[in-house]
Every structure is written in C-alpha cells, then in structure tokens.
Amino acid sequence: MQDHSYITIDDNLEAEFAIPYLLVKQNVALDHRPTVVLPAVMDGLPRTAARSGLNVTVGLFEVLPPWAVYEVQQALVRILSLVAMYALVRRHWLREAHQKALAAGVALCWALLPFYTIYGWSVPGQAGLLLAFLELRRGPARWWHWLLIGTFPLWSIFAFVGPFVLTASGLLVLYDWWQTRRLKARLVVGVLLLLGMYLVVEWPLFYSLLIAKQFVPHRLEFDMRRISPMGLVEGLRSTAQFFFVGQYHASRFLRLAILLAVSLAVLRAPASQQVKQLRRFGPWLLVLAGLALFSGFYPQLVAALQTQVPAVGAFNFGRFHFLSPLLWFMLLALALRILPVRWQVTLLGMQLLVGLAMNAEWLNNLRELAGRPRALEPNYAAYVSAPLFEQVQQTIRQQTGLEPAQYRVVCLGFPPAVAQLNNFYTLDSYQNNYPLAYKHKFRPLIAGELAKSPMLRAYFDAWGNRCFLFSAELGKDFRVGAFQQRVVQDFTFDPSTFRKLRGRYVLSAARLAQPAQSGLRSVGVFSRPDAYWRIYLYEVMNK
Template sequence: MEPSTITTYLKRERTYLMGALLLIILWVLPYFVLGEQAHMRILDNLDSNIAWYKVLIDSGQLFGPITAHIPQIINGHLSRDAYYSEYYGMIELFRFFPPVIAYGLNQAITRLIAFLGMYLLLRRYVIKEQNHGFIRVVAALTFALTPFWANGMLSTLGMPLALWAFLNIKNHEKTWVSLVTLTLLPFYSTFMLGFFFFLSAMGVFWLVEVVRSKKAQLRLFFSIIYMTVIYLAVEYRDVMSLLFSTEKTNRSEFYESKNNLIETIKLIFKNYFIGHNQDEALYEFVIFPTALIALIIVIMEKRWRQEKLFIGLHLANFLLSVWYSFWWYQGWAPIKEKISILNTFNFSRYHYLRPMIIYILFAVSLQILWTYNKKWRTWAIGFAILQLVVLVPSNEQIWYHNQPTFKQFYAVNEFKEIKNYIGEPVQNYRVVSIGLHPAIAQYNGLYTLDTYNNFYPLSYKHQFRKIMAPELAKSKTIGDYFDQWGGRCYLFVSELGKNYMFSKESTKVIKHLDIDTQVLKQMGGQYVLSAVPIKNADENSLKLQKVFDSNDAYWRIYLYKVI
C-alpha cells in the first residue's frame, strides 16, 4: 500500500474518531444541561445506589472501621461493608459534586474509556487493516453507547481496555502503559459485579495459552494475579466480611434455582437475544442478523480456518447464555443447599462478558461483509449506521421519559415539609414506606426501618417480616419474593403487590391493610409514609396526620402516625 494511500486512510480514521467523540459528548450532555430535571434509570439506581452514596457520605462512616455500621438504616444493623469501598471512583464523584453532575461525569468517563478500550483492542488485535478504520471506530462507538448499568462504572465497559492491556503484556508491548491501565481500572470498576468473571476467564485463557504454546506464559499469569490483588485491596471490606463474618445475612435465604427444564431453555434464548438488564447490548435487531449473514458467508466460502475468532465469538456468546440460564435451573438446588457460597455469590454473572464479545463479533462481522464484495460493503456501512439508530432510544432521556425526573423522584421539597411537620430531629424517630421506595426517605435524611440491600442480618429480616406477616400470608407472590430473597426489605401490602411506584395521579386505595403495628412500634417505627390512602388505617393503629403534595414531586405522601 502506497504511503499516500495510508495517509488518506489515517486522515479518514481521525475524522471518524472526532465524530465519535462528539457523539459521546452529545450523548451525556443532557445531565449537565437539565440537572435535576434529567431522567435516569430507577431500577438498581435511583431506588438504591444513588441514595446509598448520599447516606454513606452523610453518615461519617465513609472511612469508618470494618466494624462500623450505618445508623440511618434499619436501626443501625446495616454494616458499613454493605456499601461500596471508599476507594471507588464513583464514591469520589458523589463526594465532590452534586448527584446529577456526579452521575453525568460517571457516564462521560465510562463511555469515553469504553470507546477508547474497544478501539485500541480492535485496532491492534482484531481489525488491523489500514482501510478498515470505519469499522474500528463505529464498533467502538456503538459499544460505548450501550445502555450499561451506570453504578458498575467500568465493570463491563472496561473489559476491552483490560484485555488490550493483558494482550500487550503477553506480547511484550506497551508494558508500562498496560500495567498502569491494570492498576487504575480496579478503582473505577467492581470485582464482584464484573471483573471477577473477566479475570477468571483470563485465567482460562492463560491455561489454554500454556497448553498451546508449551510455555509458562508467566508475564500473563503474574499480570492477572497483580490485577486481582489490587481488586482485593480496593474491596478489602468485602474480603474481610467474606473471610471473618460469622453472622448470617439475607443472602442465606436466597433461593434462586427454581426454573424447570422448559423454563430454563426459554431463558437461554431470552438472554441470548435480549440480555440482562445490567448489561444490555441491544443485540437482537441489527447485530444478530449481521453476524448471521457473516456466518452464512463464512460457510459458503469455507473460511472456517481463517475465521476462527469469528466462530469462537459466536460460540462464546451462545454458551454464556446457556450458563446463565442453567444457573437458575432447579437441578442446582440440592448442591446449593450444601455449598453456601453457591447461594451467597451469583456465578451466573459470566454474562457480563457478553457486551464485549458481542461488539467484537459485530466488528468482525462487518469486516467479513466489507471484504466479501462491494455490494456487501455498502450493507456493512448500512448495518453499522442502523445499530447507531437502534441505540439512540436507549439514551436515558428518551428511554425513561415517561418516568419521574431525578427531582420528581426524590421530592426534596416535599420531604422538607414532612420533616418540618414532624418537628423532631430525624434521628429521634423511624419511618417505613408503602407504595414508594425507602431510598427516597433515606435520600432525604430520614431514618428508615426498611431498605433495599443484598447484605444485611438475617435476624433483622425475620424481625421485620413479623410486621407484615398477615399481608405476606395473603399473597404467595410477595411472600415468596420476600422470603426467598429479601433484598427489598420493604413493607409489602398484598393489594399493591410488588409495585412501589404509585404517583400522585394514582387512584389506588388500600382497603384491607393488615399489619402488626405492635412489632412496628417495638422496632421504633413511629410514622408510615404511604403513596396511597389507607382506608382502614384506624384498625391498624395508624392515624392520618397530613397529606403532602408538592408540584415538583412525583408522589402524594400520606403521613400516618403509629398510635
């Protein structure tokens, strides 16, 4: 290839890169422009993590000892270890910036590094041809725009950068840059919710390389160990809890393997095409048909040997869905009952590897179409653009436009009125919520008996259950939901089911509430915050104090006092 031609390709690729960076900036810009009027995901985000950061920082226990507890939550029974390490980048953002700005910065940092990591990986190890710059850039861009779980930071979207660094070290390239990458990533990602699965997969890769090359591959081995040690140091609280805690937690009653064989097979294909809510790749609309057409071309052209990576990616993508689905198969139950770590740790999460695998597969599929003939090159460009179009509605401002904004959800002004009406220091009384997430009261500084957390004492779960035992007896759905998981330690009501999003527009009324108010009082509960009216409040020793309705709040709050 002539130098002038190479220069032309490089200029084009730089143009593509600038365009991609501009699109990422536009993608995250609404958080900074709209502020608290921005929309964002509620599940495992507004209903939990965002409030957790504020509670943790306000508690004064951010750097607290291993034995520290959070007094604001469940009467101080919640361990400091239940929240993120103080060394996580996400925590630092929320320490120094307003919540929406911190969230927006996290989105920007994660998506930019995701783009960089995938681009570097593709350029050096997958799509190496000079004239395929468009494929490298568009595959990296689409990967960076996927609707990832923001509180995981780079737990999934940082994997391509880590893989690039490991391969560099293995090949004696860019060693210092790669070591710095492996050093910093653990401070902006999680071990338990992402990189445990990546690093264990890298361990398998190392073993395969040892067998294949008949060499020890020590550089790769020690780099994997090095990154693992840093993760364990960053997440020292979780490590200490795992090794030394003797108290049973709600995870001890996490009964997850309940699907029969037919349900398991259905789940394979549901996960394969749709994915999991924490690592959606939006694979089914464009990438799957693109990869299928590429596979047909490979079969027709008998290019099996030349396209080993492509075939391997297809297999890995499907097998990860099989693994995920069979983790919930009821056949596992007897084994999980005997080996506690199989209950307390979710090994199904190897599916977190799928976004990286899917978008590398997308890049390779586009390359196969691109090189097949000129007609299919046009199709490759079309598929790439179509995937960008598919991703646009996943932007949180579009996807969640029918849900409350940040300001409406947390209803700060409305809760100021509630606290002023009660007129006591918040640490002097305890509240529970009905029909809305406890995280809202927690975000506003109230001390709650209810919570959303996967790591709290089993004894507290059993104690809290007594409050709503009559309600759980009315509904097998909410009874099993609480008893067989309990992460949402909520005051469930059979008439509401598992719905905790009753807006001020709701006409729902609780007609037959049946709770044990004496247990509630014994636990210190003095107020009930309900998003819907309770018709038989008197029968439950509850007295309506006042109805709060603020223009900028999503909720109408009925404040009941326990009498």
C-alpha cells in the same frame, strides 16, 4: 437538563444510588472498621455490607451533588469506553489504515449501549481490561496498560464482574501457555495485580464475611425453587433471552446486527472458504451459547444443589453473562472487517439504532425534552421530590421538635431510597447484602400482608433484597404516583414490632382507608405540583 434529567429507576435510583450518598453524608465512606454502621439504613446497616469507600463512584459523591454524580459518571464511563474500544479493535482486529472509520463506528456503538453506568466500568471497561491483557501477552506493555488493570477494581462492582474477569484473564494465561508452551510471567503478574487490587478495594467485605464473620448475610436464605421458574421450557426460554438479548444489568440489546454480520461474512465467502469462515466464527458463537445456556439454567442448577448445600445460592455465579457484551462486539469486529463498506455502514447503523432504541434512559430523556414524559417514569427532581419531603420533615419538627436522626420511618408504595436521599432514617431498604438477623426482625412487621399474598411471601422469604413495607393490595407496585390516587382498604401492620424497631412514622404514597385499625393515626397529607408523589404521613399510636 441537570436534575430534571431522567435517570434509570429500577435497580438504580431505588437501589445503587442512595447508599454511596449516605456513606459520604454520614462520614463513614472510608471508615471500614467492623463495628461501624450506616445509621440511616435498617437501623444500622453494617458498613462492610455497603460499597467500598475506595470505589470511584463513592469518591464522586464527595465533590458533587447526587444528580451531578450520575451525569458526570455517565459521561466519563461512555467517553473512556469509546476510547478503550477504539484502541482495542485498532490494535488487534481492525489494524489497516482504511479501517479507522470502521473501528470508530464499532467503538461508538459500544459506548452507546444501555449500560448501567452506576456500576462504573464493570461492563464497558472490560474493553480496556482486555486491551491491557492482550498487550501483556504480545510483549512488554506500557505503563498505562498496567494502570488499566490496576484501576479496574476501583471502578467496578466485584460481585458482578470480579470473579468472572479474573476467571477470563486466568483462562487467557492458560491459553497462551497451551499455544506457546511457555508461561509468560507478565501475564501472571497482570492477573495477580487484578486480584490484589480487588483484595485491597474489597478487603473490608472479605474480612467481615470470611474472617471476622461479622454477620450472616440474608442471601443464605435465597431459595431458587420459589423465586425462579423451573423446567426445560423455562430454561430454554431464559437461555434464548441471554443469547439474543442479554440481561439488563449487563447491557440489554438485541444481537440482530451482529448475527447478520456473521451470517453475511459466511454466506458471501466463496464456497471453498465458507468452512474456514465457520471455523473462525464458530468458537465465538459456541462460547456465547455456552454462557447463555449456563446462565439460563443456573437457577435450576442452584435449586438442585440447594437440597445438599443450602447456601449455594448466596453468590450468583450465573453472572458470567456479564462478559457476553464484549465477546459479541469482538465477534462484530471480526465479521465487519471482511464485509464490503456498504454492508459495514448498514450493519453499524443498525447496531447504533438498536443500542439507542433499547436505551430506556435516553428515550425517556428525549420525551422529557419534548415535554411528553411517561407518566410512570419521573425525572430525578420529581422522583426525589426534595421540597415535598422537606415539608414532611418540617411538619414533624414543628409537632415534636425531632430531627430525622431521632426517629425511624418506613415507606409504603415508594422505594425507601427516596426517603434516604432526603435524609430520613429508614428501617426498610433495597439491599443486595444485609444481616439475616435483621430480615427476621423485620418480617413480623409485614407478616400479615405476606399471609394475604403467596407471591409477596415468596418474594420476601425466598429473596428479600427488597426489605420493604408490603401491601397485598399494591402487590409489587413500588412506584405509586400521586396521579394514581391509590387507596389501601385493609392494611395489616404490626405496631408493636414497629415500636421495637424504634419506628415512629409511616410514609405512604397510597392513602390508608382505615389507619386506626393498623395502629396508626394520620398526621398530614403532602403534595406539590412538581413532585411525583403524594405522601400520607402516619404516626404509630402508643400502646
């Protein structure tokens, strides 16, 4: 299907995809000097706020077109994860000759989970990392075990998993010491290697934030009290979600088959052995419940601490749940190995169906193949709409003689990443980390719309990762398709702030009923049958 494949949009195409592309496109992927910026984003996003140039994903953008990067990485992540999980369970849990097929089934179910593969090996690669550390614990490891540890930071996102896999590997060292009363030097070296490689890969980020203090992150203004539901009921509801389903960044799948496997393993055991089985599975379930409880109540914990330490919410320590999918699958392997074959096959089949049924990316691709795509889920080519945006650029070029680098745009009703992938220079963006000063400069541009909507006001002021052009009438609809024909009747826009930010054009997926009242004039309307968007082009009027 190539570029007509469906690729996950939420927090993926709209957030994680465009920046690595631009790092390569604008020749700053490996230039980590503190003074370097990414000019196409937010009028000069500090280079150190973006992904490291040593990351494998960024390297793929050097040699492949964007859509191919995603599909090649998807294949690599899933195939290598299949091999890693198979090796892990064969080596440590399903070692008997007759358990090869069972191990293959567990590995297949693991590799088919709905991972965010744009994060590389952050979650699926944990199987290989655990295998390496267990081999170090068992005895002298082979060279490729060290390679697994050393390369994990090159293909993972530190903010999502770095502190947590380091904590888990450190706990393994302490557990081994507690059991043997000896500290294994090779285990310690393994942890130090993992830490050292993260320091190498992410050194520009650490240096800019902790040493040079290049900029104050916008995350310091995160306010959990305004953006997360508070209270016992909400905390328990969130805990239940983390325990039974998980969180979509870390792989969202129903744990039903695994819980059934554990229940059957206990209930089918002789009465005299049931307590033993409970002791075998109990600690795993307690750890998983503890992780879910911590993540479920983490926003409320941060909200309580923010009264004393306002910056405590800048880093999300609640992401320990990124370790949960691997722990659940270890539990699955332990339970299946003591069940009859018929139950093994049934439960693996159930888990496989759960993984496929909850993988929206694969389901949407099946709909694409069947010629019945979902209206609100365009494929990559329709989403990026390169010919459409080339028409927009050509019109601007004909009227003004300007190239995209010579003017700045903002986007209404669609993610700025779409414009970025089409080589526009955007003042808005979806960023997990950017200067707080820029957030404060951008806010007057949208202050009028924020004043109309308490929901959007809290969304921007207390969070702000989506530094977008908002409309109270559109709300959080950031995907206004051409077929929707949305019209914004009253759009409050600050043209003077826009001009101060060097802005010139507004690209809107919704028509503005009265652009002149917003200090804008209509330049043109652009549409194509193969594009998801209809773009209304507005230019800011002179004073």
